Amino acid sequence: MTTGSLTAPRRTRIRLPRRQVPVLATLALLLVMYGIGVSQYTAFSNVQVIFNVFIDNGFLLVVAVGMTFVILTGGIDLSVGSVVAMTAMVSADLLQKGLPAALVLVIALLIGPTLGLLMGCAIHFFDIQPFIVTLAGMFFARGMCTFISGSSIPITDGFWTRMSQERIGNSQGNFVSISVLIAFAVVLVAAYVLAYTRLGRNVYAVGGNPQSALLMGLPLGRTRIAVYTISGLCSAIGGILLSFYTLSGAPLIAVGMELDVIAAVVIGGTVLTGGSGYVFGTVLGVLVLGVIQTLITFDGSLNSWWTKIVIGGLLFAFILLQRLIGIRYK
């Protein structure tokens, strides 16, 4: 307290650009990794490599966008991986039972947000730690997967196969899947919501200081419940995209995905304690994860677990960076 007046001007000088430092660091890292790839492997410079990263990680990106909302409020959502799997399972099961694709889509897209809404309410009204509520949600959704079927269900529906195989590309033969376009749409909508709507700004305020947000008259409860619902919706969309990608629903798919998602969001510069971060950073975070995988695939000799080791190291480095920048100034 005593030092307030003295340190404040000093802080001002160096802090202003600091808010963007984590995102810029991620961008720099991404460029370096891409540069390494291009210099090591000639095929790496093909644009399709980048497109493939998006194709393989479109569903991860969508889920990470939802997680960004939650983490911005200072919360966490551990249920996303299970909800993704559950959505895929429900879709596969209902399609197998012969329901029309449109109806299946609607049902599948309702389950995730509903679970998110319930978890949000539990977190807000009973004042329970998000960690434990969403852990419960995670077990519930995973359990529902095996309840639906103990084994993988293939999808043969025409709409699903079309979405899976449709390629949108140019004359040189480079292409992306429809999932990638959907993921981009989700990213754009989310970025708009966070930057230009009251809901989005309330998310930042709640993450910055929930007590103050309440006293400023902002709807604390509604915002909290909203972010878990949004995360649920994003997980549901992610689940649909995953089922487009694999053309099946499997009870044990996307296990541990929530941790990849959290890692991507944090590497993308969103601060775990809330209040600071951007959707654009999350896109970069997902790309970092994707490029690491691609590099390891290109190498061919490295075990795929190297992905995890590198992500672990990066995650630690980025948490450390956030601490050093001291983005949480109270």
Place this chain on the structure above:
Amino acid sequence: MTDSRPVLTMTGISKSFPGVRALHNVNFRLFPGEVHALMGENGAGKSTLIKVLTGVYDTDEGTITLDGEPVSFSGPMQATAAGVSTVYQEVNLCTNLSVAENIFIGREPRLLGAVRWGEVRRRARALLTRLDLDLDVSAPLGSYSLAIQQMVAIARAIDIQARVLILDEPTSSLDAGEVAQLFRIMRQLRDEGIAILFVTHFLDQVYEIADRITVLRNGGLVGEYLTAELPQLGLVEKMIGKELDVLEGLEEHSRRDLGALEEGTPLVAVSNLGRAGAVAPFSLTIHAGEVVGLAGLLGSGRTEVARLFFGADRADGGQVAIDGTSSSLRTPAQAIDQGVGFCSENRRAEGIVPELSVRENIILAMQAARGWLRPIPRRRQDELVDKYVKALNIRPADPEVPVRNLSGGNQQKVLLARWLITEPRLLILDEPTRGIDIGAKTEIQRLVTQLSDGGMAVLFISAELEEVLRLSHKVAVMRDRQMVAQLANDESLDAERIMQTIASGSHREEADR
């Protein structure tokens, strides 16, 4: 000023909580274009009155009118919408958002649901210009000092066409310059016709800014006075409801002969102790039984000196001698071993453990000193705690109450008791009387005098010069993170001379240049 109709009246307000009658038949009125101070000790009912006014609490009895119309707010938001805004002691804004956004969040100008950022910034700039503040409205609020944040909070409050502005202890963490800046804004708003309700513990500030004073005591109304017609002593008497013998007694007590104390080996002598970026190297001796006052503005390095003495921060260089033998104060544990106790200025964050009971809080330091493997027998605990609860007049006198339920003054006493129980030889008190009421303040001051009579050395830090003068044998003056002077507290020393030293630095410093 008084010829107009009051913008706000509260008549016959009563409010009870289970077991407590917080307000009883209180009247209050507020005229446009006045600064009206609401005064009273802790627990007198000031906060309750404000909470009733802003709709945080319902009233049991009584009516509130705004512009002659009876009103009853369901909460602060509704009150704000009606033009009654409150700025709290703790700045309730989000430091991660920009200045402009903090002013407008929740009511941003929008176009088809999208926030118009250009318009937000333009309006924020206009509003801040009106308050004569030149800030970068796009910068995060956290990059500005607490004082500026406080003023941004005011900007937010008045933007909603406020007619009544309630300032609940806005000055308690501001230094003198910042207070002056705040007062300038208050005067300007007053001249624009806004009615300002001002709550503070600082009497000087009341006399500087308030036009009118309402005094509460024990939930009842004592009276409403024009500031010009109520002398300061009279105000204090009305607040505590008794004559000020206690304070007078203290006055006689002080200014003891420094010479006698200065003889012999000092208890603690430090030379060239300093820490880069915190405080420039300084030398200071403290003798047993001596009270050394540390004066200076907020941020001048007072707390940093205290932290070096306690080993909470490690000094870059310099020597420490305790009882004449070379020693060191590198960690708090080492300092405690040498008999140093430290009551932090920040009692909420660094001192009190709010969830623990009074007894557990008091025992804490002693237990730490004994080591955690040798628990203090419960009977011994009860004895000790009982003794200090009585000696310091801690209320409620129930050692099993969680400390968070105690008033600020009583929490401070618990913190004091924690260190007294370890029988320190040097006790460092950092702002022990800030934000507590005058009764508790007097008790703490009396206690400091008693302790030093008993041979304890005290390093006493306070922003209130009168208090420093009343208690200290010697006053060390801090300025810009340097100890610029050490003045013996003799006849020639008064608040003005200390102020001058703070303002200009000492002659010694001038000579050095």
